[in-house]
Amino acid sequence: MTRHGAAGRIPRPLYVPAALGLALLLLPIVGLVARADWSRMPAAITSVEALDALGLSLRTGLAATAVCLVVGIPLALVIARSGPRVGGFLRALTTLPLVLPPMVGGIALLYLLGRNGLAGAYLDLAFGIRLPFTTTAVVIAQAFVALPFLVISLEGALRSAGTRFEAVAATLGAGRWRIFWQITLPLVAPGLVAGTVLCFARALGEFGATALFAGNAQGVTRTMPLAIYTAFNGAGVGQDSAVALSLLLVAVAIVILLLMRGWRPEVKL
Amino acid sequence: MAVTVLLSGCAAHGDENHPPSQVTVFAAASLTDVFEELSHAFTAENPGITVKTVYDGSSTLAAQLTEGASADVFASADPATMDRVVKAGLVHGTPQPFATNTLEIAVAPGNPHGVKGLNDLGDANLAVVTCAAQVPCGAASVAVLARAGVDLIPVSEEQNVKAVVTKVALGEADAGLVYTTDVRAAGGRIDGVAIDGAGSVANRYLIGRLAPATDDGTTATADAFVRFVLSAPGQTLLADAGFGAP
Numbered sequence: 001m002t003r004h005g006a007a008g009r010i011p012r013p014l015y016v017p018a019a020l021g022l023a024l025l026l027l028p029i030v031g032l033v034a035r036a037d038w039s040r041m042p043a044a045i046t047s048v049e050a051l052d053a054l055g056l057s058l059r060t061g062l063a064a065t066a067v068c069l070v071v072g073i074p075l076a077l078v079i080a081r082s083g084p085r086v087g088g089f090l091r092a093l094t095t096l097p098l099v100l101p102p103m104v105g106g107i108a109l110l111y112l113l114g115r116n117g118l119a120g121a122y123l124d125l126a127f128g129i130r131l132p133f134t135t136t137a138v139v140i141a142q143a144f145v146a147l148p149f150l151v152i153s154l155e156g157a158l159r160s161a162g163t164r165f166e167a168v169a170a171t172l173g174a175g176r177w178r179i180f181w182q183i184t185l186p187l188v189a190p191g192l193v194a195g196t197v198l199c200f201a202r203a204l205g206e207f208g209a210t211a212l213f214a215g216n217a218q219g220v221t222r223t224m225p226l227a228i229y230t231a232f233n234g235a236g237v238g239q240d241s242a243v244a245l246s247l248l249l250v251a252v253a254i255v256i257l258l259l260m261r262g263w264r265p266e267v268k269l
Numbered sequence: 270m271a272v273t274v275l276l277s278g279c280a281a282h283g284d285e286n287h288p289p290s291q292v293t294v295f296a297a298a299s300l301t302d303v304f305e306e307l308s309h310a311f312t313a314e315n316p317g318i319t320v321k322t323v324y325d326g327s328s329t330l331a332a333q334l335t336e337g338a339s340a341d342v343f344a345s346a347d348p349a350t351m352d353r354v355v356k357a358g359l360v361h362g363t364p365q366p367f368a369t370n371t372l373e374i375a376v377a378p379g380n381p382h383g384v385k386g387l388n389d390l391g392d393a394n395l396a397v398v399t400c401a402a403q404v405p406c407g408a409a410s411v412a413v414l415a416r417a418g419v420d421l422i423p424v425s426e427e428q429n430v431k432a433v434v435t436k437v438a439l440g441e442a443d444a445g446l447v448y449t450t451d452v453r454a455a456g457g458r459i460d461g462v463a464i465d466g467a468g469s470v471a472n473r474y475l476i477g478r479l480a481p482a483t484d485d486g487t488t489a490t491a492d493a494f495v496r497f498v499l500s501a502p503g504q505t506l507l508a509d510a511g512f513g514a515p
Contacts, residue, residue, distance in 0.1 A: 116440040132441045133396060133424035215425025215436075216401065222426075233328040233403045233428055 044244035053227035064142035106212025157191020326429035364477035
């Protein structure tokens with residue numbers, strides 16, 4: 001084999017760990033499907049508990065994603081347009097929740113926004129607002145863990161898009177807002193969509209911060225992951241519905257991935 | 270003592286080509302503090318043996334066991350949960366009752382909301398946390414509330430009783446239903462309000478030695494640990510922690 005022939009090819013032995021990696025990712029899902037009791041599936045998925053949990057998860061996930069978009073797009077823009085030192089510092093701060101275990105996030109949120117928390121005590125005294133055990137708490141917990149996914153992927157897209165087109169638009173007399181809406185955002189649309197989807201998926205899967213900060217009450221704070229955990233702790237039939245709910249979440253995830261792929265072909269940079 | 274005698278025989282065998290014996294105990298969350306004491310007392314009597322304890326809601330532990338988690342002893346907070354592990358064929362012999370426990374209302378120290386009994390928990394302004402009905406403390410909560418005819422919508426249903434204690438101790442919840450022993454173990458972080466007639470729905474704790482697929486020599490140690498829990502010194506520690514006699 002010539003040196004030229006080896007270009008772009010990977011050493012053959014590497015296929016083995018690659019296949020192992022793929023198996024590690026996919027075989028657990030196979031195990032889940034194998035365990036499913038398909039005859040009980042319709043009843044488990046359409047039970048009040050399951051529908052409450054799915055509805056709550058979708059609503060809170062969408063709300064958290066909306067929150068992330070409102071604060072995340074400007075944050076990504078600020079990081080991308082800052083100098084290397086400030087940008088790097090801000091990026092590190094943004095990544096922190098990403099590397100923290102979500103449980104730690106839940107405890108941190110509790111000590112900030114709980115009834116005796118730094119800000120929570122004040123919220124309770126001044127406005128009578130109590131966040132723990134509310135659906136709002138679920139949205140806050142989800143936004144906390146999901147925001148970095150949006151900011152990091154969007155910030156990457158913003159930096160690779162550069163500022164050339166913005167500079168041209170500015171010389172042609174476009175104002176800052178017009179450049180933002182008509183140049184910057186359309187240029188990074190693929191990155192924005194990918195980041196939004198990741199952000200929504202992460203919000204849907206949020207468990208640890210929600211369990212500690214928001215609690216676990218049906219229809220109020222019991223999202224899909226908490227419903228799965230609660231069902232799994234129950235007796236035999238309960239565990240069947242844990243499997244059914246898990247598969248439902250897998251199906252939702254697959255739909256999200258398909259939606260994301262659906263966007264990709266339009267991308268031309 | 271019988272325990273020591275039996276174990277010295279086992280340890281002599283183990284000294285030759287085995288590391289010091291270890292026994293893994295899965296125990297209900299409500300047993301956390303007292304099982305730490307029991308383990309220390311047990312290892313003090315049987316040097317060379319390590320007791321590895323895992324605490325969680327009984328139901329979580331039962332689910333882990335039936336899915337193949339490896340443990341030598343299981344102590345559950347109610348017979349129903351133990352039954353799931355027995356039905357899976359994982360328990361050697363018949364599980365033994367070793368303690369009972371009753372529910373109390375956990376409140377912030379000093380009882381700022383003046384909770385006097387279960388009827389006060391129906392107040393919509395009180396944030397009340399209970400265990401989920403799937404776990405023993407939750408099943409007991411449902412029973413005790415039904416008996417009192419109190420309709421309660423908890424702001425959160427936790428997966429184990431220690432999580433209820435924490436939510437009340439942090440002040441996030443105004444009240445919670447926990448075991449009498451949890452109030453005592455919390456050492457002043459929460460106060461307890463007795464529930465009328467709670468004794469009639471007391472939890473019965475069962476302990477069973479698990480039957481491993483292949484005996485690697487730990488079953489004798491595990492049997493000894495179970496006997497220690499049932500022995501007079503073990504029962505004294507349980508009584509000191511506030512547990513009732515089996």
